[in-house]
Amino acid sequence: MLLHVGNTVRIRLLSLFGALSVVFTGAAMVFSSLAPSQTQQPAPGTPPPANPPAASPQGGMAGSAASPFSGQPQQGGLNIVVLDPAHGGTDPGARGTGGIRESDIVLDFAMQVRRALELQGFQVVQTRQGNEDPSFDDRSATANAQRGAVFVTLHISSTGLPGTVRVYVNSDLPPVTNSNGLIPWDRAQAPFLGLSRKFGDLVQGLLAQRFKGSPDTSQTASVRQLRTTAAPAIAVEISSVTVDDRAQLDRMAPGVADAIARGAAAFKPTYIVPNVPGGLP
Amino acid sequence: MTQRWKVFLIAGLAMAVLAAAIYFPILRRRVMRAAKLQQQSQEQARRELIQPVAVNPADPRVKTSLFWGSDAGDSTLAPVTVELPLSRDPVPRSKQVLNTLLAGPVDAELRTLPPDAVLLGFYLLPDGTAIADFSEALATSIPSGIVSEQLAVDSITRTLEANVPQVQRLKILIHGQEAETLAGHLDLTGAFAVRSRQAQLPANPPLTAPSSEKPTAPTSDKPPASATGKLTPDKGPGKLAQPERKS
Numbered sequence: 001m002l003l004h005v006g007n008t009v010r011i012r013l014l015s016l017f018g019a020l021s022v023v024f025t026g027a028a029m030v031f032s033s034l035a036p037s038q039t040q041q042p043a044p045g046t047p048p049p050a051n052p053p054a055a056s057p058q059g060g061m062a063g064s065a066a067s068p069f070s071g072q073p074q075q076g077g078l079n080i081v082v083l084d085p086a087h088g089g090t091d092p093g094a095r096g097t098g099g100i101r102e103s104d105i106v107l108d109f110a111m112q113v114r115r116a117l118e119l120q121g122f123q124v125v126q127t128r129q130g131n132e133d134p135s136f137d138d139r140s141a142t143a144n145a146q147r148g149a150v151f152v153t154l155h156i157s158s159t160g161l162p163g164t165v166r167v168y169v170n171s172d173l174p175p176v177t178n179s180n181g182l183i184p185w186d187r188a189q190a191p192f193l194g195l196s197r198k199f200g201d202l203v204q205g206l207l208a209q210r211f212k213g214s215p216d217t218s219q220t221a222s223v224r225q226l227r228t229t230a231a232p233a234i235a236v237e238i239s240s241v242t243v244d245d246r247a248q249l250d251r252m253a254p255g256v257a258d259a260i261a262r263g264a265a266a267f268k269p270t271y272i273v274p275n276v277p278g279g280l281p
Numbered sequence: 282m283t284q285r286w287k288v289f290l291i292a293g294l295a296m297a298v299l300a301a302a303i304y305f306p307i308l309r310r311r312v313m314r315a316a317k318l319q320q321q322s323q324e325q326a327r328r329e330l331i332q333p334v335a336v337n338p339a340d341p342r343v344k345t346s347l348f349w350g351s352d353a354g355d356s357t358l359a360p361v362t363v364e365l366p367l368s369r370d371p372v373p374r375s376k377q378v379l380n381t382l383l384a385g386p387v388d389a390e391l392r393t394l395p396p397d398a399v400l401l402g403f404y405l406l407p408d409g410t411a412i413a414d415f416s417e418a419l420a421t422s423i424p425s426g427i428v429s430e431q432l433a434v435d436s437i438t439r440t441l442e443a444n445v446p447q448v449q450r451l452k453i454l455i456h457g458q459e460a461e462t463l464a465g466h467l468d469l470t471g472a473f474a475v476r477s478r479q480a481q482l483p484a485n486p487p488l489t490a491p492s493s494e495k496p497t498a499p500t501s502d503k504p505p506a507s508a509t510g511k512l513t514p515d516k517g518p519g520k521l522a523q524p525e526r527k528s
Contacts (some may be wrong), residue, residue, distance in 0.1 A: 086465075093465060094425040102425070136461070155466070157426035160356050168427055174471075186470075221431040224461060224468040237427045 078268045080149035081122045082142055084225065085110040089133025094158035096241035103131070105249055106154040109238070112253045113154070116261035125149070140228035144188065148273035150199060151233035152260055153225045160239035162248065165211050165256060167204040167218040168235040169196045170226040188230035195232040195271060203234060203263030210255045232271065236260065321397070340366040346443040347382050348436045350391040356428050358393070358436055360443065361386060371447040375411065376403050378444045382436065393436035395422030401456065409449030410472060411441065417456045423464045430467035438475045448475045 085106040087093035093102030107130075114124045125146065127139040134142075143151040160166070173190040183191060200218030208214045218234065226233045238256060243249055342364045351359035365381060368374045379400050385392045398419035404412040423433055434453070441448045450472040454460070460469045 091465065155427060157428050158424035159426060159429040159432075166428060172474075219431075221427050221466075222434075222468040222471070222473070223427055223466060224470070225466075227468055235427060239428075240426070 077273055078148050078271045079123055080146045081117050081264055082125045082149050082151045083110050084127040084139050084153035086153055086155045088128050088131050091133050094241045100241045100246055102156040105156050109154050109253050112257040113260050116257035120261045120265045136225050144230045149231050151229045151231045153235045155237040157237045157240045161213050162239050162243050164214040164239045165207045166237050167200045168221045168223055169200040169218050171220040171222050188228050189226050192232050199232045199267045200234040202266050203259055206259035206263050340368050342366050348439040349386040350393055371445050372405050375445045382440050393433050397422055411448040412452045414454040414457055420455050420464055425464045427466045430463045438473050442475045451475050
């Protein structure tokens with residue numbers, strides 16, 4: 001049909017087609033930037049630092065979760081640290097005015113903590129590698145499947161004095177009354193509270209030396225994530241997402257990583273690992 | 282002529298697409314703002330409905346300790362003592378105290394609870410377990426974080442401990458439902474100890490009203506939670522019977 005049409009009209013039609021496609025791509029861009037951007041946005045943002053080191057040391061969940069049962073290259077004792085970057089996926093956690101998202105920052109912190117721990121000779125398992133959001137129970141299960149592990153969940157607060165770090169241990173849980181020797185899943189932390197406090201105090205002490213204004217000993221709080229974890233478990237919360245510049249938080253990462261790694265190394269000799277994964281200490 | 286007409290049609294369509302691309306985001310924003318406003322006004326209306334916790338002028342004015350943030354800025358609590366006419370009956374007394382706590386201190390910086398949060402209901406089981414039902418704003422407006430969420434719960438439990446001796450432990454519900462966490466961190470599945478040192482409690486607390494023998498849940502015949510008053514977290518989420526919400 002176009003063959004019958006004059007040249008000028010054909011050119012006009014083609015240019016219109018071009019204009020239309022420009023309009024459509026423009027519209028698509030407008031919409032995608034408006035949408036909550038959970039699916040695409042984080043990909044360019046977070047994984048570049050997260051992915052390569054996570055994949056290379058073969059430390060993925062499956063890899064190391066299988067090892068205690070199969071080859072057993074490790075001697076007894078504390079060898080594994082389960083790192084839990086809190087939130088993720090549709091849950092951004094605390095959000096600062098400058099667009100800082102807790103879920104992104106804790107993932108970056110986890111990479112640095114991981115490196116520091118590996119330098120101390122620990123094997124590190126992460127509850128999430130990218131922008132996923134496993135349930136509280138799934139995260140605990142990652143730790144509970146290990147033998148001889150400690151659990152560290154990383155958080156950024158939305159209040160508190162910026163530049164300080166607090167370590168939390170679960171507050172007292174009702175005593176375990178089961179006579180069959182099994183720990184109720186929903187109170188799995190109960191038998192480990194004393195060990196958790198010892199581990200928490202070690203890490204908090206190291207953090208207090210570096211970050212002035214931080215408390216000297218660990219605090220107690222009813223942290224949901226810790227309750228179902230059958231291992232010495234602490235929550236480390238860094239203040240806060242209210243900083244104007246993300247770099248202020250990023251500068252704290254090496255210090256936090258070093259304190260956790262040295263705290264875990266100092267805790268290692270005092271922890272007599274139970275015989276079964278998730279067993280009583 | 283028809284070609285020309287087609288060109289115009291396509292140009293018109295393109296204009297329409299462009300206009301829509303610009304207009305839709307604006308519309309979306311406007312709808313979201315309207316929804317938010319409506320939610321706020323609903324919250325306001327509910328607050329106005331619930332607020333009149335009959336302040337009886339005959340009630341004696343007593344020194345009441347309210348735990349808000351301390352001005353040291355170190356994320357701790359400090360008690361503020363005010364004189365309030367408080368009922369002798371533990372349930373209205375708890376409501377009066379918690380509503381004053383929610384209303385907030387003079388210095389808004391020292392707030393521990395979001396300003397738009399409302400106490401929807403308060404029940405006391407015979408074994409001393411209190412159930413406080415807060416509006417969703419308590420969970421959605423609170424700054425997310427272990428330190429801020431723990432401070433909020435501590436300010437509630439310590440204020441109850443200081444002023445209502447009958448309350449032994451506290452279960453927090455959000456809009457009548459059991460919530461797993463307050464705002465992503467603090468565990469709400471269990472009950473918080475309000476009075477851990479039970480031995481220190483006088484056998485017969487002086488404030489006990491003569492009617493405190495019967496269950497004090499105000500509206501329903503059966504207590505809202507399990508009849509034994511045991512609130513263990515091993516129940517499925519959201520399985521607590523929803524208490525009726527009459528003030």
